[in-house]
Amino acid sequence: MICSQCGSQVSETQKFCNNCGNPVNTTVNEVKIPVAKKSSMMSKIILVVVLAAGLTYYALTLTRNYHPVISDQPSVGYGTNPGQGQIKSFKTNAGVDGNDIVIDVETVTKHGIIRFNDPEGKQTVPIIAYISPRGKVVTAMSISESCRSDDFYLEGKTIHCANCPSYWDMESLEAYACCQKYYPDPIPSRVERGVLKISKSVVQDWRTRL
Numbered sequence: 001m002i003c004s005q006c007g008s009q010v011s012e013t014q015k016f017c018n019n020c021g022n023p024v025n026t027t028v029n030e031v032k033i034p035v036a037k038k039s040s041m042m043s044k045i046i047l048v049v050v051l052a053a054g055l056t057y058y059a060l061t062l063t064r065n066y067h068p069v070i071s072d073q074p075s076v077g078y079g080t081n082p083g084q085g086q087i088k089s090f091k092t093n094a095g096v097d098g099n100d101i102v103i104d105v106e107t108v109t110k111h112g113i114i115r116f117n118d119p120e121g122k123q124t125v126p127i128i129a130y131i132s133p134r135g136k137v138v139t140a141m142s143i144s145e146s147c148r149s150d151d152f153y154l155e156g157k158t159i160h161c162a163n164c165p166s167y168w169d170m171e172s173l174e175a176y177a178c179c180q181k182y183y184p185d186p187i188p189s190r191v192e193r194g195v196l197k198i199s200k201s202v203v204q205d206w207r208t209r210l
Contacts, residue, residue, distance in 0.1 A: 003022055073138060076105060089113045105191055109131055113130035128152060173186070
């Protein structure tokens with residue numbers, strides 16, 4: 001405590017200032033100095049930063065864009081169950097109907113992911129088809145040029161290269177490991193009366209990206 005008359009320091013038990021004699025109980029002002037709680041403030045800042053980062057990641061996950069080709073793909077109304085574990089590709093044969101390569105959608109939904117070749121043999125790279133977790137029918141050229149793999153499998157919400165550690169989001173094709181660029185290249189397709197149709201020219205004219 002400080003005496004307001006002379007500025008001398010006095011204790012709370014004193015009734016008069018020892019220096020000037022002023023009454024302490026009526027004229028002495030108590031000076032309170034707040035104690036900064038730096039550690040508590042830092043903890044709050046860290047908590048806010050962590051929460052903000054978490055909310056940002058969650059928002060980006062919800063608003064993650066489809067690959068532009070996948071965005072325009074048809075939906076079957078139901079998706080692959082992410083809890084099924086690893087789903088290996090099923091090798092099958094497709095047919096030809098006019099200008100289209102065709103295969104039953106039921107074959108895709110039954111096996112999760114299928115792989116087949118151009119029935120006319122003009123394209124040597126296989127084609128894969130799968131249903132994404134949000135129900136999109138995805139058709140793509142089954143090759144990753146970085147390691148020359150032509151086989152893939154599904155796990156959770158990702159599609160994995162069968163020969164190297166590369167894997168990607170099944171709908172956005174965002175890369176999670178190794179190869180950022182050479183995911184299975186999506187190609188447009190359509191569904192008509194339960195039949196998946198891919199233009200022969202799209203498949204046969206496709207060229208590798210390397």
